[in-house]
Amino acid sequence: MAKTYQYCVAENWGKGFIDHNESFRITFKGYPGNVWQVPAYNKHGNLWIAKVAGSVKTRDEAQAIVDAEVTAAQTAWDALSDEDKENNPRPADITLEE
């Protein structure tokens, strides 16, 4: 099955990381661990990954990075006081799309 999305790891440096021209051409989605999702087989997605010097990951590699972040956050949440837990819902698992 052809994939719908591709993933990369890139650090958001701020202004210019995603500009309006890029944003209204394709949909970006940021995940924990500086993982970014853009459309697969898409010129604008490829150009953006090149611009930000993104390290391309397979969906499974990206999922492993996200899982590690979520697990760490869940472990940290489990150690919170009841008071802090009330103000900070337990982090939910995240499943990346193909």
Add this chain to the structure above:
Amino acid sequence: MTTYKGIKGFNIQTVSSDPPAPFTGQVWYNSTSATVKYFAVQSASWSSGGNLNTARGYITGCGTQTAALGIGGESPKTAVEEYNGTSWTAKTGKSNSNYIGAACGTTSAALFFGGATTPPFSPSNLTEEYNGSSWTAGGNLTTARNSLAGAGTQTAGLAIAGRPPAAAQIATEEYDGSSWTAGGNLGTARFHLAAAGIQTAALAFGGEDPSPSNATEEYNGSSWTTGGTLNTARQRLAGSGIQTAAFATCGQDAPPTSQTGATELYDGSSWTNSATASQAAAKLAAAGTTSTGLKFGGENPPSTPLSATEEFSGGGPATLTVGTD
């Protein structure tokens, strides 16, 4: 060979300056800049802004896209930063360490109020006023509360809902520059909501009731009435604008709580889905308008403090250049 004239029946007009009132779809060649341009309706979009110097959740904010204030947060609780449309600069920190409060106003006349101090976790009634360079004490809220929303200005502010007391979840208080007095009660009790507008024409939307809420209410200076419901119910969201042109963005939607980047625009009667923010977040802040908005800070899924800022463009008619736009 296919030509523009072959398709459209006429050539592209050559002009030395852009037409003053182009129509949608019009194409022309600007001989001065040597560029082919066209006039089109652009989609709404989010782009990256300058990163906060200090990443944090439960940050509050006010102002505009090019002059915004980021106030406090879960850690650090007193730090204040100012955005100029490009970058954030550290400013004088507020005096008290209350957080999960609310803010309103501008970069030169802001108000921060309510929240909680910790440890132990205790709702706060403190108000602080900012003049662009320093913070001074304002009048105390009548009902101490955290997780509330704010709207209005430094001299005509609104404190809306919050918790933990049940009474706080529907209470509105109005600030006149020195003291708070009771306003009308909300119809839907909630906390971790967002607000927009001014003291006599405000909007409260979303929140936790204790499930993510899609409720919207409009305030006329004395009472709240029901408005259109959000398409995506959510809590710990952010929003800004005015009662008849507001935006709501991000937050946590249906349990198990996951952050969303969904953005909606309110027109005075109903919410319409708009461009989704690239970085989903909760416990964030927003500023600006439906045409030039700003979101910053917060936490991404799962719970990492964010320094990211995104700038919202509501789109609309614009002159664009072929090859670059």
